[in-house]
Amino acid sequence: xxxxxxxxxxxxxxxxxxxxxxxxxxxxxxxxxxxxxxxxxxxxxxxxxxxxxxxxxxxxxxxxxxxxxxxxxxxxxxxxxxxxxxxxxxxxxxxxxxxxxxxxxxxxxxxxxxxxxxxxxxxxxxxxxxxxxxxxxxxxxxxxxxxxxxxxxxxxxxxxxxxxxxxxxxxxxxxxxxxxxxxxxxxxxxxxxxxxxxxxxxxxxxxxxxxxxxxxxxxxxxxxxxxxxxxxxxxxxxxxxxxxxxxxxxxxxxxxxxxxxxxxxxxxxxxxxxxxxxxxxxxxxxxxxxxxxxxxxxxxxxxxxxxxxxxxxxxxxxxxxxxxxxxxxxxxxxxxxxxxxxxxxxxxxxxxxxxxxxxxxxxxxxxxxxxxxxxxxxxxxxxxxxxxxxxxxxxxxxxxxxxxxxxxxxxxxxx
Numbered sequence: 001x002x003x004x005x006x007x008x009x010x011x012x013x014x015x016x017x018x019x020x021x022x023x024x025x026x027x028x029x030x031x032x033x034x035x036x037x038x039x040x041x042x043x044x045x046x047x048x049x050x051x052x053x054x055x056x057x058x059x060x061x062x063x064x065x066x067x068x069x070x071x072x073x074x075x076x077x078x079x080x081x082x083x084x085x086x087x088x089x090x091x092x093x094x095x096x097x098x099x100x101x102x103x104x105x106x107x108x109x110x111x112x113x114x115x116x117x118x119x120x121x122x123x124x125x126x127x128x129x130x131x132x133x134x135x136x137x138x139x140x141x142x143x144x145x146x147x148x149x150x151x152x153x154x155x156x157x158x159x160x161x162x163x164x165x166x167x168x169x170x171x172x173x174x175x176x177x178x179x180x181x182x183x184x185x186x187x188x189x190x191x192x193x194x195x196x197x198x199x200x201x202x203x204x205x206x207x208x209x210x211x212x213x214x215x216x217x218x219x220x221x222x223x224x225x226x227x228x229x230x231x232x233x234x235x236x237x238x239x240x241x242x243x244x245x246x247x248x249x250x251x252x253x254x255x256x257x258x259x260x261x262x263x264x265x266x267x268x269x270x271x272x273x274x275x276x277x278x279x280x281x282x283x284x285x286x287x288x289x290x291x292x293x294x295x296x297x298x299x300x301x302x303x304x305x306x307x308x309x310x311x312x313x314x315x316x317x318x319x320x321x322x323x324x325x326x327x328x329x330x331x332x333x334x335x336x337x338x339x340x341x342x343x344x345x346x347x348x349x350x351x352x353x354x355x356x357x358x359x360x361x362x363x364x365x366x367x368x369x370x371x372x373x374x375x376x377x378x379x380x381x382x383x384x385x386x387x388x389x390x391x392x393x394x395x396x397x398x399x400x401x402x403x404x405x406x407x408x409x410x411x412x413x414x415x
Contacts, residue, residue, distance in 0.1 A: 038140050041072035042132045046139070048166060048250075049078065049112075050234040052122035053198055055262040057205065059119055061198050062230035064163040067109055067125065068139060078112040079142045080105050082162030084155075098322035101152040104145050104165075113257060120260030126237055129251035130175070137173055157325050158191050158221070163230045175249065178224040180240045191325065192217035192379060194229055201264035207271045207381050214318060214329035215378040271383035275390075282390045286397050300346045300394055307391065308340030330378040333369045334388050336362060346398070356399070363395045 051063035066079040083105040085091075094100040116123055130138070145151050153160060170176035192213055199206035227233040240249040267273065282303075288294040315337055318329040341349070341358065349355040366388050369376070373385065 038136070038143055039070075039073050040068075040132070040136050040139060041070055043072050044068065044070035044075070044132065044135055044139075045127055046130055046135045047125045047127045048234070048237060049256075050124045050126070050230050051116050052124075052231075052259050054116070054119035054121040056119060059121060060202065060205070061195070062121075063116075064166050064230045064233060065112065066138075066142070066166060066169075068135075069109075076109040077106050078109050080107065080112070080162070081153075081165035096317060096321060098156075099154060102155040102162075103152045104142065106142075106146065117257050120262060121257070122255065122259035123257040124234065125254045125256050126234065126250045127252040127254070128175075129248055134173065134175070138169065141169065141172070157323060158217075158225070158228050161228060163233050164228050167227050167233055176237070176240060180249075181223040181227060181236045189221050189226065190218045190379070191221050191225075191228075194221060194226060194232070198229075201262070203265050203270035203272075207383055210379075210381040211314065211331050211335070211384070212317065212329075213325050214327045214331075216325045216327075218377065218379050271381070272386075275383045275386040279386045279390050282393055286393055290397065290400075296394070296397075297346045300398070301343045303343075303390065303394060304339040304346075305343035307335060307387070308337055308343060311335040311337035311339060330369070330376050331380060331384065333365050334384065334391065336365075338362075339391075342395075342398075350398070350401075359395050359399050363392065363399070366392050366395070 045068075047067045047069070049063075049065045049067050051059075051065070053060050053062050063082055065081070067077070068079070069076050081104050082102065084100060084102050088094060088100065091100065113123060128135075153165070155161060167176065171178075192210065195209070196206070199209065221228075223236075227236050237250050238253065241247060282299070285294055285296060285299060289296045311332070314329065314335050315332060318327045318332060321327065338358065339362070341355070342362075345352075345355050370385065370388050370392065373380070
């Protein structure tokens with residue numbers, strides 16, 4: 001019972017960590033601001049802040065915000081669409097289900113800069129080439145949002161986040177449109193593919209996120225959709241003309257805070273080499289067991305128990321969450337919750353007919369997945385192939401062993 005309680009606690013924790021890796025620059029709740037008269041001088045300027053990736057999972061993909069500076073009224077504030085409240089009731093369940101509200105907040109630039117500098121994240125500023133009238137209209141729009149229900153929005157990984165909110169704000173004011181997007185052509189323009197450069201230094205997080213993301217993450221993203229990522233939005237702004245004219249939207253670009261890169265995980269500690277070692281061990285150990293030189297029941301409990309517990313996490317997330325990129329998920333062909341039955345059944349139900357049918361069903365699913373690896377409409381993580389092969393080896397051995405036991409029992413009954 002204690003093991004089940006421990007698993008239940010850490011299941012939610014691990015899922016939150018992995019999914020928050022797609023939450024960009026989310027921060028804690030800031031205090032609500034009462035409506036104030038909008039005071040902006042002709043000297044005011046508005047800029048887009050692009051924050052680089054950081055080591056914490058919620059900071060892995062960068063962040064976008066808007067900065068207002070007005071020397072006349074001594075303002076230097078940041079409008080931040082990436083805010084959520086940790087104290088929301090049923091926070092974890094709402095986050096996983098997909099109906100957790102994010103909202104617009106504002107804070108001083110000094111506080112914003114200190115928080116990100118402490119995480120080693122760079123901050124680049126793109127000063128927008130706007131007239132006082134255009135700046136006033138944008139600020140008025142954001143200030144109105146701050147005191148209305150429009151302040152809140154349902155967060156979506158690829159289509160409604162801190163960066164797309166800034167992008168869409170500029171689009172509403174006809175300052176930035178899909179026809180103006182200019183992004184360097186990339187070899188992999190799926191939503192999943194665009195994430196991979198940010199995950200290369202964190203291979204285990206990359207493995208977990210790629211398992212959680214389903215087939216919709218492999219849809220091709222057009223130029224406008226690609227700007228869901230902060231740095232791609234930054235690149236697009238740099239090459240944009242204001243209102244399709246020769247007047248650039250960005251008048252100046254400045255590096256405000258340099259990056260302090262974090263260390264990458266050593267390759268030999270990443271999933272691919274680890275799972276290769278595990279697969280070779282599985283093959284050698286199974287051969288020894290076939291020659292009656294080892295007992296692999298503990299190995300089956302470990303392998304099928306781990307995969308089964310992972311299935312208990314992935315299945316409800318894939319089926320119930322309203323986060324569209326999470327379902328359908330073809331990883332459910334191998335991350336089977338029912339594999340927990342195998343973990344238990346290696347000693348209890350090995351001779352049961354239904355258990356044999358389950359093993360055959362699982363073998364067909366796993367073998368079919370492996371054979372159709374390049375044909376299914378979802379890019380599965382490379383290490384998954386190694387795990388699927390390990391499962392195929394152990395299931396095949398159990399079926400052979402069961403046949404041998406049945407044959408031995410028949411022979412003994414005739415003697």
